[in-house]
Amino acid sequence: MKQLITELLLQAAQTLVDDTSALNVVLERPKSAEHGDFATNLAMQLAKPLKQNPRAIAQAIIDALPAHAAIRKVEIAGAGFINFFVSDSSKQEIVKLALQAGYAFGRNHAGQGEKVQVEFVSANPTGPLHVGHGRGAAVGDCLCRLLDANGWQVTREFYYNDAGAQIDNLSKSVHARASGIGPEDARFPEDGYRGEYILDIANAYLAKATVIADDMAVTASGDVHDMESIRKFAVAYLRHEQDLDLQAFQIKFDVFSLESALYTEGKVEDTVQQLILSGHTKEEEGALWLQTTAFGDDKDRVMRKKEGGYTYFVPDVAYHREKWNRGFKRVINEQGADHHSTITRVRAGLQALNMGIPQGWPEYVLHQMVTVMRGGEEVKLSKRAGSYVTLRDLIEEVGCDATRYFLAARSADSQLVFDIDLARAQTNDNPVYYIQYAHARICSVLNQWGGSVEALAGADLAPLQSAAETTLMQAIGQYPEVVSNACTALAPHMMANYLKELASALHSYYNDTKFLVEDAQVKQARLALITATRTVLRNGLFLLGVSAPEKM
Secondary structure (H helix, E strand, C coil): HHHCCCHHHHHHHHCCCCCCCCCCCCCCCCCCHHCCEECCCCCHHHHHCCCCCCCHHHHHHHHHHCCCCCCEEEEECCCCEEEECCCCHHHHHHHHHHHHHHEEEEEEECCCCCEEECCCCCCCCCCEEEEEHHHHHHHHHHHHHHHHHHHCCEEEEEEEEECCCCHHHHHHHHHHCCCCCCCCCCCCCCCCCHHHHHHHHHHHHHHHHHCCCCCEECCCCCCCCCCCHHHHHHHHHHHHHHHHHHCCCCCCCEEEEEHHHHHHHHHHHHHHHHHHHHHCCEEEHHHEEECCHHHCCCCCCECCCCCEEEHHHHHHHHHHHHHHHCCCCCCEEEHHHHHHHHHHHHHHHHHCCCCCCCCCCEEEEEECCCEEEEECCEECCCCCCCCCCEHHHHHHHHCCHHHHHHHHHCCCCEEEEHHHHHHCCCCCHHHHHHHHHHHHHHHHHHHCCCCHHHHHCCCCCCCCCCCHHHHHHHHHHHHHHHHHHHCCCCCCCHHHHHHHHHHHHHHHHHHHHCCCCCCCCHHHHHHHHHHHHHHHHHHHHHCCCCCCCCCC
């Protein structure tokens, strides 16, 4: 419908201007159905070049608009807005489309089957997943679902930073706990991990070491001395723990990549050599530098420190070089906002490789921090983690559905307050409950009716004339657009907001309307409308990774 109206407007504008190619026709949906289905400010755009009053231009555009059966009425509003009222039959047609398409309703082929890789969560294997990782998981998985719904071939990837100082600190922490040294002891590593999960790892390691003689890491005195064995065990233990966290959150990945493999397979060293050959490096003060200023960075960056070892962005460049070599011409990284400083240098390193990688590759979606509240007070600690709230804590408190919705329901670049009390509430104030209850209410009516849902696709929808029915049909008609826009903007929260508005329209209609009336034509039309609404609620909830219960 938007495309149709845009074409009609451009045809009308040709009577006023010689060249319409530069015109930006913007169609908005008015907040109130009284103001039509679509509105445009095109007349106001043309006021300056035509040196005329916007309302006069609006009238000229309306007079020149080609007639079309899909448009019932066009009128001028305010300073010169043009409001379009879509015909009843066109609105009713979207109901039939939703019923006929079912699970496919709202999906499109914009991606044309092109490959896209989405990297998200990518937590260091140093502890349980925290709430911040949970937000990344919710947003990242929703992005994947939206991309898939828009015709992209999606690969989900998790990158483990299983090398470097943090892993060394993990190994030292487990070593200390296995040696009987607690977090309060002065001998405990200064940068060690103090959560109770470290003791769990140490005990599990000691149990294994006493059973498997070949892997023995405990001397007769009980001192743990094989640090490499501890490192491997601790990383594997925590990877398994994180896998359980992800399973509880219903997140699946297609590929897991290891930072350590980039070193053992020589890919970091090979990338560094390629950067040297490209002529974008320099030796200075005993260190190797990448001249990132040539690619927009505010200063050049050290790659290899004078005391040896690479800085943390170098393996990131090597990793993304691998992504490019695997054929991913589009890559999206969903990460915490603390990664902001690395974006420019990673992109600079990729540009410096002279591989034809375009500027602005990869794309980034960065999420802000999450504050967890209970009883009006911030929850800061997990008994198990010792320093943060874990994702598992939230899931156990409020369930997977509420956790996923709440973590994805705000724009990723906004700080998020997660209210545990609200997420647990079975009231209309809880948006998850509110949306799911709308779906369950429809299922209840259809179960009570007991007829053939499939047959409703052929119902005569002419009786759908009330304001509530018009609002609901308009909302259904918006769904494919929301699927497209949320994907284009990489913004799952747009879907969450839409579903809340759709649920509101359904609840209002439900509270004011009888569905199982004696008039068969009216009954069939109303049942068709709420069934189409159920389809959209279910499809939209799926894109958020949230269930659509039939009973509540």
